[in-house]
Amino acid sequence: MTGRLVAVVGPSGVGKDTLMDAARAALEGDGRFVFIRRAITRPAEAGGEDHLPLSREAFEARRDAGGFALWWEAHGLLYGLPREAVEAAIAADRVAVANLSRHALAEAAARYPLRVLSITAPVALRAARLAARGRESAEDVAQRLAREAPLPPGLDIETVVNDGSVEEGAARVLAALRRAAQPREAMRA
Numbered sequence: 001m002t003g004r005l006v007a008v009v010g011p012s013g014v015g016k017d018t019l020m021d022a023a024r025a026a027l028e029g030d031g032r033f034v035f036i037r038r039a040i041t042r043p044a045e046a047g048g049e050d051h052l053p054l055s056r057e058a059f060e061a062r063r064d065a066g067g068f069a070l071w072w073e074a075h076g077l078l079y080g081l082p083r084e085a086v087e088a089a090i091a092a093d094r095v096a097v098a099n100l101s102r103h104a105l106a107e108a109a110a111r112y113p114l115r116v117l118s119i120t121a122p123v124a125l126r127a128a129r130l131a132a133r134g135r136e137s138a139e140d141v142a143q144r145l146a147r148e149a150p151l152p153p154g155l156d157i158e159t160v161v162n163d164g165s166v167e168e169g170a171a172r173v174l175a176a177l178r179r180a181a182q183p184r185e186a187m188r189a
Contacts, residue, residue, distance in 0.1 A: 002032070003090040005112040006180045007100035008173075009151070010119035012144040013126030015162045015169060016099055017049045019119060022170035023097070023177060032181045034089040036098035039068070039080045049099065052082075070108055072101040086112070095181050102149040109155055115180045116157040117173065125163060 010016050024035045039052040041059050054062070059078045063071050068080035069087060081098050089096035090112060100108060108114050121129075127145055130136065136144070151157060158176045162169035 002095065002181055002183050003093040003113065004095055004115055004180065005086060005090065005108060006095055006097045006115050006117055006177060007105060007108055008097065008117045008119065009100055009102045009105065010121075011126065011147065011149070013130040014119045014121040015129065015166075016119050018166055019160075019162060019169050019173045020049070020097070020099060022166060023173045026170065026174055027177070031094070033095050033097060033177065034085065036081050036085050036089070036096050038099060039078075039082060041078045054078075069111070070100065070104050072104045074101055074103075095177065097177065102151055105155060106152045109152070114156065116151065116155050117176050117180070118151060118157055118159045119162050119169075119173070120159060121162045 008016055008020060020035065027033045027035075037050060037052055039054050039059060039062070041054055041056050042051065044051070044053040056078065059071075059080065062068065063078075063080060067083055069083040069085075071078065071080035073079070079101065081100070086096050086098070105114070105116060123145060130144060131138070158179070160169065160172040160176055162172070
């Protein structure tokens with residue numbers, strides 16, 4: 001069995017969206033992987049990842065109807081992984097790859113076969129990346145950098161340090177995703 005959820009996590013500014021975009025492009029056509037498009041209460045034109053934009057009311061209605069495999073609130077926004085997409089991928093023995101909140105990992109592990117891909121980068125590099133994207137004030141950037149969210153104990157975690165070029169970081173993520181597509185028995189050996 002290889003069907004599982006790979007939760008891509010990491011603090012703001014580590015390059016998750018950039019590396020996931022590169023991995024998605026590199027793995028296009030590889031039927032082992034499904035990249036889950038998140039629903040977010042943020043307008044589509046706000047930038048960042050390609051997401052399903054929902055109003056707060058529409059998100060809450062979908063959540064209350066059981067439409068999300070996992071959902072959370074962060075930075076004043078609601079985020080959710082569509083239940084049907086996640087569960088169909090896992091049932092088809094595929095790897096469902098999704099950008100997930102570190103706060104939702106325990107619930108994810110309780111519901112699905114889970115591997116965590118933790119992306120990190122040095123703080124100075126994160127600060128420069130956050131400032132360059134221009135979506136937040138200097139005070140907001142400082143608050144994001146100060147936020148600590150440790151990973152829950154006991155999870156299957158692989159860490160990728162994104163401190164070089166996009167190509168180097170993407171190669172590390174691709175290698176980690178390909179390892180996640182191996183049968184669970186082979187991963188334990």
